Structure formats: structure tokens, C-alpha cells
Amino acid sequence: MKYLETYRLTNLPAKAYYIPDFISDAEEHFLLQKITNAPLSKWTVLSNRRLQAWPTQLLKGSVLPTTDALPTWLDDPLVQRMVSLDIxxxxxxxxxxxxxxxxxxxxxxxxxxxxxxxxxxxxxxxxLQDGIVLDIYRKTEDGKREIVYRIYQEPKSLLITTEDMYTDYLHGIQDIDVDKSLYRDTVANWDFLSDDTKQRIELSGGDLKRKRARVSLTFRDVKKVRNLAAFLQMK
Ligand SMILES: O=C(O)CCC(=O)C(=O)O
Structure with a gap:
């Protein structure tokens, strides 16, 4: 893999990086199998998506128990590869x-x-599995929000957001079947997309139908890690 700065989306505020083909086809297949084979109890079903939290859901929404660590299938190679990028x-x-x-x-x-x-x-x-558009929103002065950037996330890609992109903007994914108006000047990471993706977008006139479930793995460092017994004593 090339130096991280090579993947910087310089047309966005500091900082976002988009790395296409961060994982191989075989790794994607392996991860999808692991996710599919997880116990049904691992899924939380929401009205508009379902999710798994690894190693576990956060206590009170903010604390990770020390007893749990990410399973090896998520750590190696994904987290280790991210660590090697120094992020x-x-x-x-x-x-x-x-x-x-x-x-x-x-x-x-x-x-x-x-x-x-x-x-x-x-x-x-x-x-994993399908592409999707992530919308980046700015809060407007009248308390509303507007989309200011759009990032098309291809399967097997890695998107990293940090600094102002983390603190000053919101992000979301629209509950639609077709990601519309995808063009060179509306997609912030257009230059990083594969020729195949660009061709599919162009052939569809800029309106790309979502064909399969898109699965995302969002990795973060939870700041508060506490011994569970100590955490309960604090109550
Ligand atoms: O699925 C994604 O790419 C976004 C997930 C997300 O926004 C989140 O977990 O906070």
C-alpha cells in the first residue's frame, strides 16, 4: 500500500482519506462469512438497518469493558493494516x-x-458487498443542515475521517434505492474510484441502483475503557 497521504481527499476539509481495494476479494468473502455466521443474538435490528457491535455494545453508550477485546478476525488483518498506516x-x-x-x-x-x-x-x-453514498452535512446558521460533500464508498474500500471532518460535520446515508446524480463534480472521491465503478455510474447516467445489502465495518477507539466491576461500583 502506498503512503497514506496519497489517498487524501484534498477537495474536502481536513481530513479524509479514501483507499480503494484496501482488502482483497478473499478477505471480503471471509469477513462476510464471519458476519453472517455470528450468533443471531449479536444483531440489533433497527427500523432502517441492523448492526453488530464488537467486542460488545458500550456500557451506558460510552464505556468499553476491559475484559473484551476485538476478535482476531477483525484485528488481523484489518486493524493491524490500519495501524500500519499510522492513523x-x-x-x-x-x-x-x-x-x-x-x-x-x-x-x-x-x-x-x-x-x-x-x-x-x-x-x-x-x-463490503455493495457501494453506497455517504453524505457529509454542514450545520447551517438557521439550525438546519445541508449536504456539502458526497463520498461514494466502493466495496473493499477504506474511508478514514478525522480532525475537522470528525468534529465540524455530520454524516449520514439516505434511505433510498438509487444513489442519484453521481458525477465527477458531485462525488468528492471520483478520481479514486475504479474504472469499473466509474463506467457503471456513467452507463447509468449518474443514478446508481443499490443492488445488494451494503455492509460496513466502522472502527474507532473508545476513549473510556473500564474494569466492569470498578464501573459498577461507581454507580
Ligand atoms: O455505515 C457507514 O458507513 C456509516 C456508519 C456510521 O455513521 C456510524 O456507525 O456512526
Missing amino acids: WRQSPHDRANHCLINEYEPGQGIMPHEDGDVYHPVVATVS
């Missing part, structure tokens, strides 16, 4: 300790939101 250099645990796996069927999405103070401000998302 967790300044994070409290020098690496991601948590992974949220979201599955979006065509027509599903996630409301615009900020990731907040629970995590160190570096987010690394691997996409």
Missing part, C-alpha cells in the same frame, strides 16, 4: 478497540449524525 498515532489506545458493523439493505440508511466525544476523533470504515 491511531495520537489515540489513547494506539489502535481501534471497537467495531460497529452496519448492514443496509437497498432503501435503508442512517440519519445524519455526529460521532461525538465517546471516540477518539478518527473513524475508519471498510465497506
